[in-house]
Amino acid sequence: MKRTPIQRLRATGKLTVDDFCEVCGYWRGHLIWVKLEDTDGLWYIRVNHPDGGYLYDGYWRTYRDRTTADAVAEAFRGAELGGSES
Known part of the structure; x- marks a missing residue:
């Protein structure tokens, strides 16, 4: 079963x-x-590449009912980190 981005991060x-x-x-x-x-409902998201470069840096406006899991999923999407889990 494929894990969600927040599950992978945790x-x-x-x-x-x-x-x-x-x-x-x-x-x-x-x-x-x-x-x-x-x-x-303004989330600040930052994703840095291991070399220090920014892959995502900015605000994500959402509805108030969004969770940290939703924001982490947006971070993975925006930085194109989806890939495989292995």
Whole structure:
């Protein structure tokens, strides 16, 4: 069964923050950071390549009912990290 992006990120065991409004950690050397900035549903997403370059850096406007799992999925999509799990 294929895991979701948040499940893949959590499976690495390299999370520095994991709560309802923020997740920060590493997946295959990539820094993945998502944070709900305000109650209007504005998420800040940053994904850095292992070499330090930015693959995603900006705001993602969503509906208020979006979760950190949704924001991490957007980070994976936006940075084109979908690929296989292996």
